Amino acid sequence: MPAVVEPKLISGNANLPLAKAIARRMSLYRGMSVGLVDARIERFNDQEIFVEVYENVRGEDMFILQSTSNPANDNLMELLIMADALRRSSAARITAVIPYFGYARQDRRTKARTPITAKLVSNMITSAGIERVLTLDLHAAQIQGFFDIPVDNLYASPIFGLDILQQFDNPAEELMVVSPDVGGVARARELAKRIGAPLSIVDKRRERAGEVAEMTVIGDVSGKKCVIVDDICDTAGTLCKAAEVLMEHGATEVHAYISHGVMSGPAVERVSKSVMKSLVLTDSIQPTDAIKAAPNIRVLPTAPLFAQAILNIWNGTSVSSLFETDTLGPIYEGILGQQSD
Incomplete structure (x- = not known):
């Protein structure tokens, strides 16, 4: 297996502007160009989702950037299918970066004969071959325990x-x-x-x-x-x-x-x-x-936060350090209050 040189990013359609902003921030932090992996995500006439990755990802550390926001079901399926495509293409590790984790409000049974859909979604994510999840402000902290893989929950x-x-x-x-x-x-x-x-x-x-x-x-x-x-x-x-x-x-x-x-x-x-x-x-x-x-x-903008968190995961360094103002302050210096990164 070849050595992992750089983290690689791939994005679904849920929030492409954020994905591109994360790639730009990572380019700034790394001092070299970090782009999104070239891929196509399209729908057949019956709305089935099809994914094709155009670049070699064998042995690479892959990060899928995809919120599961409206339309939640389509965006969730895109995430799962991208993960399956990467796993079958021999990616070394697949991390799902989910800025907004949909279905999180269904984290418990509030009355008889209702589902715990957040647990179901976590099972689907794990079964798709995703080995780590990075997200922001889960609706309920206990959702981290629904996964049998590491979950890094950032805070706004x-x-x-x-x-x-x-x-x-x-x-x-x-x-x-x-x-x-x-x-x-x-x-x-x-x-x-x-x-x-x-x-x-x-x-x-x-x-x-x-x-x-x-x-x-x-x-x-x-x-x-x-x-x-x-x-x-x-x-x-x-x-x-x-x-x-x-x-x-x-x-x-x-x-x-x-x-x-x-x-x-x-x-x-x-x-x-x-x-x-x-x-x-x-x-x-x-x-x-x-x-x-x-x-x-x-x-x-959350791109500075996610870009640094991705690099910390890739480097094997602390993600929780980003909870501290002293660490986060320099990352956000001069950019708060703007509409975009």
Whole structure:
């Protein structure tokens, strides 16, 4: 088997701009050109997916870049078929880089006769020949345990912390970090600790799925600029209502930092018309034209984070070092607040 010289990247169609940005960042870090492996991913008339890799990948350390976002099933199948193509082409190791891990919200049985689809997806990924997974802000940390292969779960909170320190003059005094539900307290606490701000919680109660019956603010937010932190914004209904409740309780401004901007249905319109001063997303899911055009939505790049994580995996060095501000700060110097990398 030939020696592995450089990591090789291959991308599906889920988020090509992010894949290209990761390749550019890796080229910058390596001081040499790193491109995407030449391949074609197309569909037959009946929508079956076909993959053909045009370059030799025998003995190579391969990284598949593919979010499993909308359309989730198509993007997941692309990932699995690419992995099978690489495995049958004798790649030495296959790592799936999944910036947004779809089906993560189905991580447990909430009622009788329902599936645990996140576990099913993890089994499919492992069976396809993938030997390692790199992802960002899993909806539930225990999903890492669904896999029998190593899973590196990166966090967006260090990036959010750096951006907040640039956007606000005195975060410790003027900001209040808010978790939009009890389940997200750990995520919000992590960001609050990074910027030295206090923590509040919005307790929501649902009568049925997708409908919030009541919201209660736990903590004093009067006179504070509130920063809502969450991992997923889907239709933005809960987020916009939480912003209204915070303003009713005396908040001066409401901002939101969300790891994955699913932004389905009326989400962009709701955010544009809401009391929120700003919504900050990452580009783990490719932003639509509507998101880019929205006046109160910003997109932070994840390419610097993923590029360094891929190189650390390839080199056999620590990925968890990227959780620290001192390590991540130089990687993001001068690029936060921009719409693209």
